Amino acid sequence: MSDRLTILSPTGHLGFTPIERGSFEIGVARRPDAIVADSGSCDIGPQPLGADERCSPEEWQRHDLELMLLAARGLGVPMIVGSASDTGTDRGVNEYAEIIRDLARQHGLAPFKLATIYSQVSREELARRLENGVHVDGLDGRPRLTTETLARTARLVAVMGVPIIRALDEGADVVIAGRSSDSCLFAAPAIRAGFPEAASYYLGKVLECASFAAEPFMGKESIMGTVTRDTVSVTAMHPGQRCTVASVASHAMYERANPFFEHVAGGALDMTHCRYEQVDEQTARVSGFAFRRDPVYRIKLEGAGKVGERALAIAGIRDPYTIRHIDAVMAWARSKVEDRWGPPGQQYQLYYHVYGRDGVMGPWEPRRALPAHELCLVVEAVAPRFEDAEVICALATRNLFYARLPEVKGTAGTAALMMDEVLRGKAGYEWTVNHVLPLADPLELITVKLEVAGG
């Protein structure tokens, strides 16, 4: 076994916006042992998973995959991509695999082994387990999963751990994986090469978002991680960025409720006693991490279900008197909707987003009593049928125009309509499943396929 392994991380979300080429090429010139990127996140909301759609243009996904594929094949090192096409469903894995096959043909690449790893879970499979008395516990305060919640779920993925090791064992040169823990993508080749789990998962944790672990703030720049038995060093590849003690330590807590533990399938990385030191201007080194294995192997499940079709409209308010009475204006418009459709609930949902007052923060806005001199109202209506959402949205918007205020001077209309038009939004979805499922075998819900591409 070699005493160190290096991994190049070019992006925190493949395809979300294109990878920056300069720092990537600097990284490739340093000949890493693997090139790894995550392509998905639950940050993008439940719609892409629920509707099984990508959230980024295929052209950008292809751009990033092409850069990584050509560099990895040129160096003869593994390329690993997880949470394919934003959601990591089977559709995403198949689409990415097809892009890889296509790029291999287009560039006349010599034959290589392409692994695809699937982790989508069918509703029937999960229903069977629930019927057999399996406890699927909720995360972050959610109750245990019920058949009713499952029935509201359109699609589910299991967030896999390190089955990538299995694919690498079988000689995979390129791995396209379904939904994965970000850190596991990077940990897998390190664990397979014999490095301890603690160091391997820390390597994954620090590399998963690429340049977000460096300073100053820049997106889509490459960073490089080096793992030894008991340390992880991380180096910024962009000449203007540095990985510092502060930037790396603060990244440990990024996007997580607790800065000390990173939970992955089968256990947790414990960062309580991590030590950070500056090695050179662009590199920080970390040690002191530990890995705590769970007594029962559990895998995270993500699921999204459809709430309804969505219609949107936009209105502006400039009259200071109307702005002072904006709640009364919205109450009037709501009442006109309720006259015809009844109170919101099962049949429809209606939201006014008041930009210029509390459009971003809602009830968390401490300054909502100090609205701006002009307000933008985005009216959002959701109903089972788009035709109904459209009508409700139009009614809720036009009545902003007709609101009856006792002392209004501008009697020709109490709102500026950007256009007298209702827009069709993507359907409304919600996260129905954020739970953990116990498994007897980590590979139970995972399928690994291998093929030869190129040549």
Add this chain to the structure above:
Amino acid sequence: MTTRPLVELAKTIRSKNAGVDQITFDIIFPDRASYELVKRSGALTAEVVTRLYAIPRERLTAFVEYDPALAIKFTIRRERPSGSPGERDVFGAQQYAPLFDLPIPIGS
């Protein structure tokens, strides 16, 4: 007692989703002195945060002083999972602004 707003003492003040049900806030300081000053001041505590965001104590799921990163971090459970109809901030990335003006006593 003189005060300075938190934004002048911190290097980074940010918010971001921590999974689909929570938003986490990181306040990172440029040096140990400013970190310790804020930590000891009592001006940024779990109670202060619940008052600032007008939430009941049980919605604040974590409040941690993280010495290795010179950072104070807290996490709030969302009203509804991220991206549900009525969503205002899918990534939870713009919820930190009210922290800027928090007055920190810096001695007389």
